[in-house]
Amino acid sequence: MNFKDKPDTHFKSVDKLDKKEAAEQIDALREGINHHDYLYYVKGSPEISDKVYDKLFNRLEELEAAFPDLQTEDSPTRRVGAEPVSKLKKVTHKAPLFSLQATLEKEDIDSFLTTAQHKAGKDSVQCVLEPKFDGLSVEVVYKNGHFDYGSTRGTGEEGEDISHNLKTIRALPMELQHKDETPASLAIRGEVFMPKDGFMALNKRRIERGETAFSNPRNAAAGIMRQLESRHVADKPLDIIFYEILATEGAQPATHQEVLKQLSRWGLKTCDLNQSASTLKKIEQYHHRLAEERDDLDYEIDGIVIKLDDHDLRNAMGTRDRSPRWALAWKFPPREEITTVEDIVVQVGRTGILTPVALLQPVDIGGVTVSRATLHNEDEVHRKDIRVGDRVRIMRAGDVIPEVDERVKTPGKKRAQEFHMPDRCPVCNAEVTREGAYYVCTAGLACAAQLRGRIQHYAARSAMNIDHLGEQTANQLVERQMVSNLADLYTLAVDDLKSLEGFAETSAKQLHDAIQEAREPRLDRFLFALGLHHVGRRVARQLAEQFHTLDNLMKADQSQIEDIPGIGTETAMETEHFFRDPANRDVIKRMQEQGLKVHPMPRPEKKPLEGKTFVFTGSLENFTRDEAKEQVEMLGARATSSVSNSTDFVVVGSDPGSKRDEAENIGVECIDEKDFEKLINKHGKPAGG
Known part of the structure; x- marks a missing residue:
């Protein structure tokens, strides 16, 4: 039986098969399904339709259910639905998973090349250039060509076993190609990442359900891969790229280029943007090209990686405590606060109000990665004329909530259709009604x-x-x-x-x-x-x-x-x-x-801080912001967010913002947390309730 080339999906009834026939068909189906997974997820060139693939997969599930003793752990059907693990076990890596020293400066690249040339005794050295994926670094171990286990990078020496979740990634083969040529034990390094379109779709679903959106694809991939139940991972848009042999029984290839070719021969996905270079000029051109193309790629990269090709030279260069001397990351400058609106989705809040949210190409604003911003309501969207695909300037209102400040005009670019709020709730499909500036889900x-x-x-x-x-x-x-x-x-x-x-x-x-x-x-x-x-x-x-x-x-x-x-x-x-x-x-x-007893509110009396106004800035050690506000409000005072001439006290915590300077400029009294506690204790610190 051959299920690789134009597979026949007309099957004999399972109850008419003996065990020998079932075993032969199961082996052939597994081989065929693995082959078509490789074509689809690794090569990106499927040769059969989804309908035919589903028939093969369903037949394999049917046979394994009828002949349970023929099930194996590396079967394609075992990628999803595995029993949840009780916790993530610690795993010692076969070899250290070093981090890379990174730079933003061209001069550091020149120095790296000069040092390598001196160590090699040559005027030039061959390097391999790779995109620097912004994902989750993992170790994957194969035994005799079969997937054994995989783990997170962790400390570099020890990580967490995430085998149950790695199995759900279809680009990761359960069985290597040409496995008769594979070493008995093989540890390789890869990067789990989430493609941009999958990240946007995932955040869209989370926002519509009122959940917190992931800030960037890397955080999404890292968080999802540490789930205890693989069923929560199987439907997530994850991918994996391999780029290094960490440890192997037997001889390693002599160069990194040979390593990449060998990984590909085994059916492991490698990056098609890798290339070689031996001069600073070529490396600079590669860095510049990828910096310009990064927005058009379907995955996030934040720089390039420069690796010495020759393994003997790598050994001569050696390693530092946590990073190799034979590789260097040249990062891209952080994106400015101007970015692209990838989608506009509608979030449903706890009171039923529908809020439009812009999903953004992740952008760095003051050291914080922003991938979403509020658009407040439909009127605001129309006033600013924001549409999918627009370039926009992002600001962080009050240093907390990102919002779209304005559209940046791009002459000559065709724009998408104008945004309108939905007639039905995106979560429950109930009718939506308009109340003033807001749209509300009627389902409660x-x-x-x-x-x-x-x-x-x-x-x-x-x-x-x-x-x-x-x-x-x-x-x-x-x-x-x-x-x-x-x-x-x-x-x-x-x-x-x-x-x-x-x-x-x-x-x-x-x-x-x-x-x-x-x-x-x-x-x-x-x-x-x-x-x-x-x-x-x-x-x-x-x-x-x-x-x-x-x-x-x-x-x-x-x-x-x-x-x-x-x-x-x-x-x-x-x-x-x-x-x-x-x-x-x-x-x-x-x-x-069920035993709920709501205590009456004490009758209000004249309060010692009545008429006073407080503003808080920075982080307090013994109070959350809400708790601090509650303390002063219970004593009759008001807590506001902005400083004005009517402000009586500005309470200054650690890392205060501009409010302290504003207060000092207009003569408003500033007190620290210690003085604040003395003040509320003096007037009788109210019970927390």
Whole structure:
């Protein structure tokens, strides 16, 4: 049987095969599938249709199910669906995985060549030039031509075993070609990376679901490859390139060019941009060419790697503690804050508001890699006339949230169509309605994105303060349909939580205990934790002080709420609607049945810092920013984000921004964290609630 060339997909019924016939067909199918994986994922030139490939794969699965004793670990069917590992084991590398010394200066390249020429006693030395992939460096080990295991670079001497996840990457062969020519043991080095189009698609899905986007493809690849369950990796767009033999039984090739040829002969993917050079001029031309072409490549590179070709010369050059002397990385200058809008996607927040987000070609802004930026709302997109494919200038508003500042005009370039918000929610497909400048999903907690967001917000430190309940855990609780509303959190058992990825007996018990301990909040904390539209911490405190108990607030009408100074009609209307909604009342009732007891808010008294205004800048050691604001607000003061003549105190932490200088220029008092603590303690530090 030959499934390599024009494979026949008309198969005899499995129950009519004896074991010998099944074994022969299984071997032939594995060989054929591996061959077509190589053509598709390594060579990029498939010879059969997806439909034919699926028939071959499904037939192999059917045979292995019927003859389970013929299953093998290196079968193509074992790439996905493997049992999750309990943790990532430590692995000692066959040989050190050195990091590369890097430079931005041409003079350092000249010095590198001069040193190598002197050591070789020649006027020129041959180098191999390669793109510097911005990915995850890995060691992959083969035994007798079969995949054995793979690990992360880690410390360079020791890494983590990620074999279960590497198997899901189709470009990585489970069996080498010409395996009769392979050494008994072979350790090679490669780079796992995420192609740009796959990265953009992944971030689009994450943003639409209300999850945090990955900042760049390298972080995405590194985070995904350390998952404990390969089923969460198998559908991710990962690829791998190989570029070095680390260790082998028997003789190594004499040059790096021969190594690359040998890797390719074994069916391992190498980079088609590699080339040789022996002069600084040729190296500079290569560096310049790739710097210009990097935006058009389907993967991220941040420079080039220059390696001596001759292995004897490499040995003569030797190594430093953590890097070889025979190789050097010449990095590209960081991209400026002007970049390209690759896509505009719509994110669904916990309150149902749809926000357009620009997915960007990653760009460095003040030392931070930015790959997404808010576009606020449809009106803002139209006002700035931002479209997919535009060049834009990015700014970080308040040094935190990246946003698109303006479009950079590119004369002569054809532009994409104007952006419009969707009519249906991108997560749950419910109807979308417009409320003022915003579009809102009408599904409420039936929308998975809103539910995930509400769980995260409910558990936040400034809300119910439930440790260990972050974004990833909230996602799993919703995806596995373990939580359909906030009341379900209190019904989760330790065994339920143990089934989540990343949890074992101890961590599951810790989360369970943290949820159970979050049963007696003060009213203002509980109101903020519920995540009502327009109800932040300040409004939650106003509501709690006015109505004192949860029962009183749930009975209040719009006019009573609107009578509170500073609360507008829209907030009052939204609050009344929330507590009159039968579904919300039912969730609160179920929470109370599970032991939730909301403590009344203390009656407001004259507060010692009433009328004072605080601004915080820099990082505080003993408070988060929200905690510091809560302290002053509980004492009657306001916390604002900008310095003005009405500011009374600017609290200065470590690494402060420009706000300290602004305060000093207009004569506003600046105090450090120690003085801030003395001030709030003097007036009676309020309970955290």
